Amino acid sequence: MQQRPRPSFGGNNRGRNPNFRREQQQEHRTNRMIRVPEVRLVGENIEVGVYRTEEALKMAEEQGLDLVEISPNAVPPVCRIIDYNKFLYEKKKKEKEMKAKAHKSEVKEIRFTPNTDDHDFDFKAKHAESFLKDGNKVKTYVQFKGRAIMFKERGELILLKFAERLAEVGGLESMPTMEGKRMIAIFAPKAAKKKEKEPREPREPREPREPREAKAPVTPPPAADAAEDANA
Numbered sequence: 001m002q003q004r005p006r007p008s009f010g011g012n013n014r015g016r017n018p019n020f021r022r023e024q025q026q027e028h029r030t031n032r033m034i035r036v037p038e039v040r041l042v043g044e045n046i047e048v049g050v051y052r053t054e055e056a057l058k059m060a061e062e063q064g065l066d067l068v069e070i071s072p073n074a075v076p077p078v079c080r081i082i083d084y085n086k087f088l089y090e091k092k093k094k095e096k097e098m099k100a101k102a103h104k105s106e107v108k109e110i111r112f113t114p115n116t117d118d119h120d121f122d123f124k125a126k127h128a129e130s131f132l133k134d135g136n137k138v139k140t141y142v143q144f145k146g147r148a149i150m151f152k153e154r155g156e157l158i159l160l161k162f163a164e165r166l167a168e169v170g171g172l173e174s175m176p177t178m179e180g181k182r183m184i185a186i187f188a189p190k191a192a193k194k195k196e197k198e199p200r201e202p203r204e205p206r207e208p209r210e211p212r213e214a215k216a217p218v219t220p221p222p223a224a225d226a227a228e229d230a231n232a
Contacts, residue, residue: 029069030084031057036077039069043080050076105135107186112142112162114154121158125165128187132170138187145181155183163187 026033034057040050046059053067060067060081068087071078108131110124128138140162142155159176163185170187177184 027088028084029072030066031060034067034069034077034079038076039067039079040074040076041079041081043082046081056081105137107137107139110138110140112140112155112158114142114144114148114151114158116142116158121162125162128162128166129169132166132187132189135189137189138166138170139184140187141182141184143182149181152178152183159183159185 034053036053038050038052039056040048041056041059042048045063051059056079057067063081065081066084067079068082068084069077069079108128110128112121112124116124128140131138140159142158144151144155156176163172166187168190170189173186173188175185
């Protein structure tokens with residue numbers, strides 16, 4: 001059986017932009033990818049202003065750097081002359097550091113019963129303190145089974161005692177509430193206290209100033225002498 005010739009997808013590539021795929025992959029347009037007639041240059045070692053794109057490209061080439069479009073929607077687009085690879089490296093490094101520092105808050109659950117003893121209470125309180133210090137919320141509940149639902153007051157006392165125990169690291173978002181056969185209280189971590197300012201060193205006492213010499217008061221002439229002078 002004669003095989004039909006397969007269609008050729010090579011063909012004529014006229015009209016295609018060879019940088020099209022690269023433009024899709026890059027976050028910013030750079031150098032010859034910038035096809036507007038003029039751009040606004042900002043940054044260091046240049047005079048900020050509007051330049052013809054060809055002139056801006058020439059300036060970047062002379063410095064051995066790249067013309068990078070940072071605000072494409074501005075009129076005209078805003079560009080900087082920088083080392084694009086170095087810019088991307090520093091940006092990824094900063095994003096990685098921020099991601100490492102970011103902490104996703106979780107809700108940890110701790111369960112009590114109306115008959116929880118002191119040893120179990122202390123054990124769970126230590127876990128809750130650890131969760132709150134790590135920035136997580138703690139959902140605490142007292143589970144009532146069967147006739148234990150009659151002892152709601154006991155469950156509320158346990159949760160309020162728990163709130164008192166965690167007061168330094170977490171606070172109640174609301175008073176304990178009943179949901180079905182559970183009495184629930186949610187604790188949120190408290191913000192870390194700022195370090196107290198170090199006390200300032202006492203200033204050295206100033207040397208006492210020498211007292212100024214008091215001027216002798218000018219006494220007016222007696223009234224009788226003044227009258228004689230007037231008659232003369």
